[in-house]
Amino acid sequence: MANPAQQAVSVLGSTGSIGLSTLDVIARHPDRYRVFALAANTSVAAMAAQCRTHRPEFAVMACADAAQALRDALPGELGTQVLQGEEGLCRVATDPAVDAVMAAVVGAAGLPSTLAAARAGKRLLLANKESLVMAGHLLMEAVHESGALLLPIDSEHNAIFQCLPVDRAGRPGRAGVDKVLLTASGGPFRTWSVAQMAAATPEQACAHPNWDMGRKISVDSATLMNKGLEFIEACWLFDLAPERVDVVVHPQSIVHSMVQYRDGSVLAQLGNPDMRTPIAYGLSWPERVDAGVSPLDLVAASRLDFEAPDEGRFPCLRLAREAVSAGGTAMAICNAANEVAVAAFLDNRIGFNDIPAVIERTLERCPVVEPRSLAVVETADAEARHAAEVFVADGPTRGSAGVEI
Ligand SMILES: NC(=O)C1=CN([C@@H]2O[C@H](COP(=O)(O)OP(=O)(O)OC[C@H]3O[C@@H](n4cnc5c(N)ncnc54)[C@H](OP(=O)(O)O)[C@@H]3O)[C@@H](O)[C@H]2O)C=CC1
Numbered sequence: 365m366a367n368p369a370q371q372a373v374s375v376l377g378s379t380g381s382i383g384l385s386t387l388d389v390i391a392r393h394p395d396r397y398r399v400f401a402l403a404a405n406t407s408v409a410a411m412a413a414q415c416r417t418h419r420p421e422f423a424v425m426a427c428a429d430a431a432q433a434l435r436d437a438l439p440g441e442l443g444t445q446v447l448q449g450e451e452g453l454c455r456v457a458t459d460p461a462v463d464a465v466m467a468a469v470v471g472a473a474g475l476p477s478t479l480a481a482a483r484a485g486k487r488l489l490l491a492n493k494e495s496l497v498m499a500g501h502l503l504m505e506a507v508h509e510s511g512a513l514l515l516p517i518d519s520e521h522n523a524i525f526q527c528l529p530v531d532r533a534g535r536p537g538r539a540g541v542d543k544v545l546l547t548a549s550g551g552p553f554r555t556w557s558v559a560q561m562a563a564a565t566p567e568q569a570c571a572h573p574n575w576d577m578g579r580k581i582s583v584d585s586a587t588l589m590n591k592g593l594e595f596i597e598a599c600w601l602f603d604l605a606p607e608r609v610d611v612v613v614h615p616q617s618i619v620h621s622m623v624q625y626r627d628g629s630v631l632a633q634l635g636n637p638d639m640r641t642p643i644a645y646g647l648s649w650p651e652r653v654d655a656g657v658s659p660l661d662l663v664a665a666s667r668l669d670f671e672a673p674d675e676g677r678f679p680c681l682r683l684a685r686e687a688v689s690a691g692g693t694a695m696a697i698c699n700a701a702n703e704v705a706v707a708a709f710l711d712n713r714i715g716f717n718d719i720p721a722v723i724e725r726t727l728e729r730c731p732v733v734e735p736r737s738l739a740v741v742e743t744a745d746a747e748a749r750h751a752a753e754v755f756v757a758d759g760p761t762r763g764s765a766g767v768e769i
């Protein structure tokens with residue numbers, strides 16, 4: 365029986381790193397939250413276990429085979445209805461019974477359901493940064509028109525949200541703000557030479573020094589494309605011109621980001637690197653709840669270091685900036701090329717340094733248009749994926765990122 369005092373939450377991407385942390389926070393507060401729906405790609409066994417624990421009304425799998433396998437695995441008396449595909453994701457993102465949607469599907473596959481939740485006026489907990497990168501204009505327009513409450517979950521943007529003046533409707537203001545300062549750990553290859561990175565393996569790239577994350581975002585952190593995507597994300601979320609977003613490397617990942625004010629003040633949000641903090645903040649805003657995260661011990665941490673990013677060794681940051689300057693669908697093209705290149709690297713089809721070269725060639729090849737609708741963005745995404753796959757298959761050539769592929 366549903367308890368009206370509880371927020372009903374749909375967790376999209378529930379079997380991933382953000383999904384698991386979200387379910388951990390929800391389970392700590394059964395008086396406040398209940399799981400309405402869970403969604404995943406193909407992890408049937410993990411999803412079946414989550415359904416037994418959280419007893420959602422709906423579970424969504426990406427394809428028909430996985431959905432059928434889940435139906436077969438679930439005891440009938442559980443009462444969980446199994447849906448499939450994008451239609452299923454959008455259904456559980458917009459159901460009138462849903463209060464909050466955790467958008468934590470990885471990559472472009474998360475865009476339609478994220479946009480649907482925004483259009484339906486939900487409390488939208490946005491981890492899926494690719495949605496904003498691909499379709500920032502459409503997503504922000506949907507939020508403003510529907511009155512959705514958009515709470516950033518990405519640790520840096522959550523930190524900035526915490527340091528900005530925010531009104532009672534959750535709209536971040538910019539009064540007195542000079543710049544936002546995005547922190548970057550520098551990833552596992554922060555001190556590596558270009559030659560060392562040429563031989564980097566997927567396992568080395570996924571071994572993030574501070575965060576335990578999915579494989580795609582881990583590689584993005586290693587190339588610094590994660591910071592490039594976050595740079596674009598910050599411009600859309602906080603309505604900032606690119607010159608007002610700086611990136612500073614901070615290897616300890618304790619300062620999660622900062623806001624620099626006109627009067628010389630810099631406000632920072634600090635904490636141990638654990639995504640349950642921003643997730644709990646997003647679920648409970650404007651209140652705060654226990655997230656299960658141990659208190660920060662600054663004496664044990666002992667030092668906080670900062671340095672400038674090296675765009676020579678890490679061209680992805682520059683490529684993301686160039687995509688912002690080009691505007692229109694350039695950001696969707698950049699995102700699609702990155703997804704293709706990262707998948708190829710994880711599959712040992714290209715080397716680590718080939719990732720920026722594939723992105724650069726794709727950006728040079730694909731025409732940029734105005735992203736007027738989801739269909740236009742999806743077409744740009746598909747064309748860029750096709751071009752990037754050709755560059756991956758092409759073999760060695762020299763991209764103007766200065767990297768051999
Ligand atoms: N991990 C982190 O700390 C952070 C992550 N983010 C962002 O959050 C998002 C999720 O990242 P993360 O949790 O690390 O990723 P993971 O790879 O760990 O998890 C991805 C989740 O998405 C599901 N999924 C993938 N494709 C589909 C699909 N087509 N339909 C439905 N579900 C799908 C996966 O299901 P299955 O298990 O079946 O494959 C899994 O549940 C990304 O956009 C990332 O950039 C942002 C900040 C921090």
Ligand SMILES: CC(=O)[C@@H](O)[C@H](O)COP(=O)(O)O
Pocket residue numbers: 518519520547548549550551575584585586590591639
């Ligand atoms: C936890 C989180 O938000 C990640 O996006 C994290 O920021 C990755 O770290 P870096 O990209 O700074 O290495």
Ligand SMILES: [Mn+2]
Pocket residue numbers: 518519520594
């Ligand atoms: Mn982040």
